[in-house]
Amino acid sequence: MILGVMIIPPLPTPFDSKGYLDSEAFRALAQAVEPHVDGLLFYGSNGEGVHLSKDERRAGLAAQSPTKPVWVGLMEETLAQAQVALEEAAALGARSLVTPPRYYESQLGTEGFLNYYRTLAETGKGEIWLYHVPQNTKVQLPLPVIAELSKHPGITGIKDSSGDLARMAFYASQKLSLELYTGSAPNFLGALALGAKGGIMAVANLAPKPYKMLLSAWQAGKIAEAQALQNRLEPFGRGLAAGGVVLLKQALRHLGLPGGYPRPPYGAESPAWASFKPILEEFRAEGWTVA
Template sequence: MIVPALLTATDRQGRADAGATQALVDRLAPHVDGFLVWGSTGEAVAFSPEEREALLADIQVPGRLWVGVGDESLALARRHAEAAVAHGADFLLAMPPRFYERALDAAAFRAYFEGLAEVGEVWMYHVPVFTKAAFPVEVVVGLAQHPRITGIKDSSGEMARLEHYRRFAPDLRVFTGSGTTLPAAVASGAAGAILAVANLAPRLYAEVFRQAAAGRLDPTLAGLAYELAARVARGGIPLLKQSLRHLGLPVGYPRAPLPETSPAWPEMQPLLERLAEEGWLL
């Protein structure tokens, strides 16, 4: 199951562009199994609650819908969650608070995630590259006992964590957020992947997932998927948006202060040409 962590298309003033975002959704829809809107790839932290709700109201997303709702307080996160549920979210994807990390014990995590579970079905989001904060596996396993906390997107790339979930929280649905470790995640029981790079080459990652699940992974294909995911991970949103603009999709530019272009573009362009020749690009 492959789900793109959807980019938020923007105009030249940095405002969310619902029409261009919808165009990206429509291009992706035949190749994916759902969408994550307002995740980290969607630049959620750079947009106000009002802007985030307005985009949800203005786009139509087929299939299962995850909406990013994490924030630094339960009150703010619940505001995002209520808007997401009102606009059709199936799952609320919440990263833990992080600014006051030293004060966050197991009881604080429980209050936050269980408070969100009063609004809708919650998936946890572990993305240490951005949060720079701990999300202990024991806390994840404890939260997984709640009937409305049913999944996790784990972007750490740490296979030991996925094995821990499989052993101690067997009913928790685990999706990886790491394109570079996708085959290993499948081997560790991941039921799907929510990937930034799926905005660009969704069929490639769907095929890698399918082959890995069947135990017959083409090493050349796996290497190509790894290389693309690694480059996108290093270049981030600027490189991903630059790549999609190169393909003629009007996704716009990252919201300031993120740069409009990436210094990794010279290395990315030849890889895109290869992917295009092999028919993998969107």
């Protein structure tokens, strides 16, 4: 299936100030953001899915009723664990965005990588997307493994959050049968030029609008306009990446959105807030933020 979607946020998962999952806030946040974007990713790189018990993970998804395309991050270590998570995602009609096993990854080998993704794809529980996010997983998905997996009909996309655009160039030149999405905002226009169809990026929780403008300009061949936006947006993407989910939630709260708090021991406030706040304010003044 070819998607028309393009700018998607990895939605954070709100906890209350004591560290309990706040499913109501989670639903409210999704509903506040969804109208501004082209789809939603739950439990992605900024979604703290790995911070949830199995029951919480299910409860969080059960609170959602999205109308646009949906992805669910799946960051398990083994097939037995992944199959549980896969069924939950399928129940929501979502694609699963799957990171590789990581704790014993040095023992996985090419066969282990292939076996993991193929077995999940063969369950037929929704499409499988590859999720390359080495800054969190500390695992590299090798390019030949990705090329091999792309031949499987059940594996249909990739989100590459590494920001390493030589990888994007490889995916495109090999004409892999994968939807190509970047997870890296600071060099977004580079990813588009190299063949990405859009972005699944933390910035889209706060200010999807200018990224959609950039994408539209690019698609319309207005290169100078796209480059001007790219230059304008770069500090915003770089600043948010430096602070991660702690900063993202702080920024959402600042905008009056129900972003909640990170789960302890992660703290409520980011050391990157002081430098990020003025850019966020500037974007709000432009009418670019969600709220």
